[in-house]
Amino acid sequence: MLRNAYLIAALIVVAAAILVARQVAGPHDEPLASRLERGEALRVGYAIEAPFAFLQADGSISGEAPEVFREVMSELGHSRVEWFYSEFGSLLHELASGRIDAIVCGMFITPERAAAFRFSRPTAIVRTGLLVRAGNPKGLHALADIAASDGLRLGVLDGAVEYDQAMAAGVPAERVLAFPDPATAAGALAHGLVDGFALSAVSLRHLLASAPPGLLALAEPFRPPTDDSAAGHPAFV
Numbered sequence: 001m002l003r004n005a006y007l008i009a010a011l012i013v014v015a016a017a018i019l020v021a022r023q024v025a026g027p028h029d030e031p032l033a034s035r036l037e038r039g040e041a042l043r044v045g046y047a048i049e050a051p052f053a054f055l056q057a058d059g060s061i062s063g064e065a066p067e068v069f070r071e072v073m074s075e076l077g078h079s080r081v082e083w084f085y086s087e088f089g090s091l092l093h094e095l096a097s098g099r100i101d102a103i104v105c106g107m108f109i110t111p112e113r114a115a116a117f118r119f120s121r122p123t124a125i126v127r128t129g130l131l132v133r134a135g136n137p138k139g140l141h142a143l144a145d146i147a148a149s150d151g152l153r154l155g156v157l158d159g160a161v162e163y164d165q166a167m168a169a170g171v172p173a174e175r176v177l178a179f180p181d182p183a184t185a186a187g188a189l190a191h192g193l194v195d196g197f198a199l200s201a202v203s204l205r206h207l208l209a210s211a212p213p214g215l216l217a218l219a220e221p222f223r224p225p226t227d228d229s230a231a232g233h234p235a236f237v
Contacts, residue, residue, distance in 0.1 A: 032101055041080040042073065045100035047088035048181055049157070049199075050206040052106025052234060068123055069104045069236060087180040089159030092117065095237060106200075106234035108161050113237070122233035128162060129201030130219040131189060131208065140196050142223040143169035153177055155185040155194035161232060162198040165225045182207050190215055200232055 036042065046053045046061060053063040061083045073081060086094050091107065094100045095117065109119045132140055138152060139145070146152045147170035154171055156162040158178035166176050177194055179185035185197045186207055196219065197204070208216055 036078055039080065041082040042078055042102065043082050043084060043100045044069070045084045045086050045091050045094050045103050046105040047086055047091060048183075049088065049106060049203050050182075051202060053104065054206075063105070065104045065106050065123065065234065065236070069102075072236075088157050089178070089180070092159070092237070103237035106203075107237055108232040109235050110161055110164075117237050120236040122235045124234050126200040126202050126232045126234065128165060128198055128222075128224045128232070129204045130222050131186065131197040131199070131204045131216055132195070132219045133189065133192075134214050134217045136217060136219055138195050140219050141221055143171060143198060143225065144223075146175070146196060147171040151175075152195045153193070155179055155188055155197040157182060157185065157199055160199065166198065168225065186211060186216060200234075 032042075044066075046066065048054055051063055052065045053061065056062050066083075070079075070081065073079060084094070084100050086100075088105070088107075091100075091103045091105070092113065095103055106124070107113070109122065113119070130140060130143070132138065138149065140152075143154070143166055146154050146166075153175045154166055155177050156166060156179070158180055163176060163178065167173065177188070179188060182197075182199060182203060185194070185199075188194050189197045190211075199207075201218070201222075204218060208218060
């Protein structure tokens, strides 16, 4: 509990810094501060990837990222939030174009993203996993296994770090298929369009829990990348 309190406090400081950094508007945009002072809602973009962000039965947005973000914004005095859905691969473009004010769905910090956008402190530390068909018929236990087997194809989430991990593991680009959301990728895996789907292990566990039994499974054991990308750091943008 104490660690969570420290995390919330740290996130409040960094979230405030992010908001301050976005006070300067473009030639046709009103500064964010002016809109918030009038009581307008903060426009937050998200993509579906449980447990970081998902829709509840009543259509409301929940998950690790939205719930922590709501707490942080409440402490900052900005309780009004409007949520805007986007495919994961389009979120940074939406932020850069000014259509949204923040991204809240567990986006990993990477050097390339951090060079162009300001992130909060990480809200978690997660590792990559691999989803395969039940029984792991191809015997896949690392991204390098896909690279070493001609004809095998890997699914990734469009815009996610797993694409770069696949490139680093030697998987040819033409054998990596990007999908707009985890559910579509899982469906492609189930129908044999790809032989594995790489994503954060915690997200794959949630995805597997809602899949028909006996259809898909986690590759176990799985050897994650050994470079700095092995442990992902999701954060607010």
